Structures are given as structure tokens and as C-alpha cells.
Amino acid sequence: FFRDRLPGAVFQIGKAYRNEISPRQGMLRLREFTQVEGQVFLLDEHEKDWPRFEEVADETMPLLPHAMQSEGKTEPVTMTLREALDRGRYEKPAYAWCVYLAYSIFRKMGFDDETLRLRQHLPTERAHYAADAWDVEIHTRSFGWVECCGVHDRGNYDLTRHQEYSKERLSVKVNKKPVVPNVLEIAFGVERPLYCLIDNAYVEDDERTWLRFPPEVAPIQVSVFPLMGKPELVGPARQIYEAILDSGLVTYYDQGGSIGRRYRRQDEVGTPFCITIDYDTLEDDTVTVRDRDSMEQVRVARSQLLAILHDLVHGRKTFAELKAEVT
Numbered sequence: 364f365f366r367d368r369l370p371g372a373v374f375q376i377g378k379a380y381r382n383e384i385s386p387r388q389g390m391l392r393l394r395e396f397t398q399v400e401g402q403v404f405l406l407d408e409h410e411k412d413w414p415r416f417e418e419v420a421d422e423t424m425p426l427l428p429h430a431m432q433s434e435g436k437t438e439p440v441t442m443t444l445r446e447a448l449d450r451g452r453y454e455k456p457a458y459a460w461c462v463y464l465a466y467s468i469f470r471k472m473g474f475d476d477e478t479l480r481l482r483q484h485l486p487t488e489r490a491h492y493a494a495d496a497w498d499v500e501i502h503t504r505s506f507g508w509v510e511c512c513g514v515h516d517r518g519n520y521d522l523t524r525h526q527e528y529s530k531e532r533l534s535v536k537v538n539k540k541p542v543v544p545n546v547l548e549i550a551f552g553v554e555r556p557l558y559c560l561i562d563n564a565y566v567e568d569d570e571r572t573w574l575r576f577p578p579e580v581a582p583i584q585v586s587v588f589p590l591m592g593k594p595e596l597v598g599p600a601r602q603i604y605e606a607i608l609d610s611g612l613v614t615y616y617d618q619g620g621s622i623g624r625r626y627r628r629q630d631e632v633g634t635p636f637c638i639t640i641d642y643d644t645l646e647d648d649t650v651t652v653r654d655r656d657s658m659e660q661v662r663v664a665r666s667q668l669l670a671i672l673h674d675l676v677h678g679r680k681t682f683a684e685l686k687a688e689v690t
Contacts, residue, residue: 369535369544370405370457379552388506390558397553401464404522404544406537409457416456419463420445427482428452439480452483454495458516461547462497465514468549469499472556473577478502478563482510492520499551501559509559512551519543564633574633575656578676583634585672586615588625590641600640603650603668607638610669612676630655636675638668654682661689 379398386392425439426447442450444459453459462481469479484496499512522543526533534541564574578584587604589596597618608614615634617625622639629637639651639660649662652671659682663671674680 370403370409372401372403374399374401376400376553390554391506391509393552393554396555399549399551399553401549403457403461403547405457405547406535406542406544410455410545410547411457413455413457413460416444416460419460420448422463424463424466425476425480426452427480429483429485432482432485439482441476455516458495458514458547461549462514465499465512465549465551469501469512469556471579473560473580474501474556478559480508482508490515490517492518494518501556501563503559503562504565505562509555511555511559512549515548515550517546517548519545521546570658571627571630573630573655576633576635578635579678581633581635582613583615583629583632584613584636584676586617586625586629586634586637588616588622588637588639589618590622590639592618595645596640596642599644603638603640603665606669607672610673612672626653626658636672638672652685657682659686661686663689 376397376399378395380395383392383394386394421443423441423443424447425441427437427439431440442452444453444463447453448456448459453462466479466481478501480500480502482498482500484493484498489496494516496513496515498510499514500508501511502508522533525531526543532541534543536542560576560580561574564576566573566575576582585607587600587607589600600618601616604614604616615629617628619625620628626637633655635655637653637655639653641651643662644650644665648665650665650668651660651662652668653660661682663685671680671685675682675685
């Protein structure tokens with residue numbers, strides 16, 4: 364698969380189990396969970412000269428190194444990967460790239476730098492064989508900072524021990540000498556970040572109880588409603604629903620109950636945008652777009668709807684910007 368050459372990487376997902384004596388804190392401490400792992404197998408020379416580091420060297424991350432923790436600090440500092448490497452926060456470009464990979468995965472899950480930090484293990488926390496270890500932590504309203512992902516420089520300990528007890532050769536030839544590869548590992552359970560996302564999305568106010576999911580990761584991204592269940596409205600609503608669904612957005616159709624109740628149902632599950640087809644649609648071919656967060660509405664041309672929704676869902680445009688354009 365890797366043409367018999369290092370570096371190589373394996374990513375896998377599956378069920379994992381642990382002897383959790385007292386499961387608690389909702390989904391945070393479970394005996395059974397879904398584990399995601401990535402292992403990069405490489406040699407010392409690759410760790411120091413990692414070509415992909417330059418692709419992300421100027422990206423920033425919120426870091427809490429162990430030296431800051433020893434001083435009693437809990438707030439992360441933002442710096443680029445290049446700065447972190449120059450200041451000795453990381454010793455190897457390959458490992459710094461792995462930490463950034465884990466960070467970028469969690470950013471794509473919908474977490475921002477206000478609720479996310481990368482915390483380096485204190486020397487007393489680190490496994491005896493680990494050259495370095497950082498955790499991706501999410502700040503929740505219910506439990507404060509929660510460890511959600513570990514990124515470890517495990518050296519060649521894993522393969523050396525496995526080779527010792529399995530009697531299988533796990534070394535490669537370097538200058539005609541056997542060398543056991545090093546392992547960089549990213550590992551996290553799916554349930555913890557899911558719990559953190561829901562916990563931070565939950566909102567209660569005077570008018571409603573709702574979920575404020577980032578649009579890209581909302582379980583339903585767009586809902587489509589005919590104002591009433593009349594055939595002349597249901598037909599166009601179904602057409603618009605199918606078009607949005609075919610464009611790749613997670614879409615839901617609902618024509619049951621009053622329009623206000625349907626809005627509330629979608630607020631409760633975190634749907635960011637609702638489209639309503641009414642009798643004006645039949646006259647001027649426009650539809651109503653409702654924003655979950657502000658509960659404001661604007662009318663847009665049906666011909667522009669798909670492009671507008673993709674801009675909104677993928678963060679290329681805010682609802683406030685859309686409102687300014689059409690009013």
C-alpha cells in the first residue's frame with residue numbers, strides 16, 4: 364500500500380472497550396465507545412524533515428504548554444506552528460503537524476478557539492516512553508474543560524514491545540541495519556466531542572429551548588415547509604425540497620401543523636435555516652428564508668436559493684450579510 368517505503372499512515376475506526384469502574388458524566392466516561400485512531404509510522408529522519416509541515420507552518424493554534432501550566436496559567440496562547448517550533452513548544456516538525464491535524468479535525472466538527480485548546484501533558488502525566496503528548500480539550504458548560512483527543516509521540520516503544528513478544532520482525536533496513544520505526548498517534552472517541560457539541564449548543568431563553576449547532580455540522584441543515592398543506596403549495600415545496608436535497612445539503616420536509624410549531628420543532632433539533640413556500644411564491648417566484656438564531660426572515664428569488672443556502676451553511680456568508688443584500 365505504501366510501496367514498501369516509510370513514512371506510512373493508517374487511520375481506522377471501530378468499537379473499543381475499557382474497564383470503567385464507575386461510568387458517569389453522561390457520554391464522557393463509557394465502557395463501550397467508538398474509537399478513531401491514526402498512526403503515522405516513520406523514522407527519525409522523517410520526523411525532523413517533514414515536507415507537509417510547510418503546508419501548515421503559518422496556521423495558528425491555541426496552545427497551553429506545560430511550562431505555562433506550571434505557572435498556574437489556564438488560558439492558551441495563540442501562535443503559529445512555526446513559532447511553536449522555534450520556541451521549543453515542539454521538537455519535531457512531524458509531530459507538530461500531527462497536533463495540527465487533530466486540531467483541524469475538531470475545528471471541522473464545529474468547535475472554535477473560544478471553546479478549544481491544546482494542552483501539553485505535564486512531565487509527571489506523560490507515559491515513560493512518550494517523547495511528547497498533547498490533548499485536544501473542549502470547554503463545556505456542564506463539566507468545564509474535557510479531554511477529547513490525545514496526540515502522542517510514542518517513539519518506537521509500541522513496535523519494539525510488539526516485536527519482542529510476538530517474535531515478528533517489525534524493523535526496516537536503514538543503511539543495512541534493522542531499525543524499528545517510530546509511531547505518532549492521534550486517538551479519540553466519537554462520543555465525547557458529540558456530547559461537547561450538544562452541551563455547548565443547548566440554549567434556553569424566554570421564548571424557546573433550542574440547539575445552536577454550527578450550520579455545517581447540524582443534523583438537519585435546511586427544512587422546507589409549504590405554508591399550508593394545499594396542493595398548489597405542496598407541489599412547489601416538494602420541488603424545492605428535492606432540489607436542495609440533490610445539491611448535497613441535509614434537508615427535511617414538513618407540512619404538518621401550524622408554521623409556528625414547525626419552526627419551533629426545527630429550532631429544537633438545531634436546524635439553522637427554514638424555507639417557507641407561500642402564495643407569494645406562486646406570484647413572484649420568491650421564498651422565505653428564516654434564520655434559527657435571530658428568528659428573522661428574508662425573501663429571496665427561488666432561482667438564487669441553492670447558491671444562497673450553500674453560502675450560509677458553509678460559512679461563506681452570514682444571515683446578517685444576506686439580509687443587508689436583499690433589503
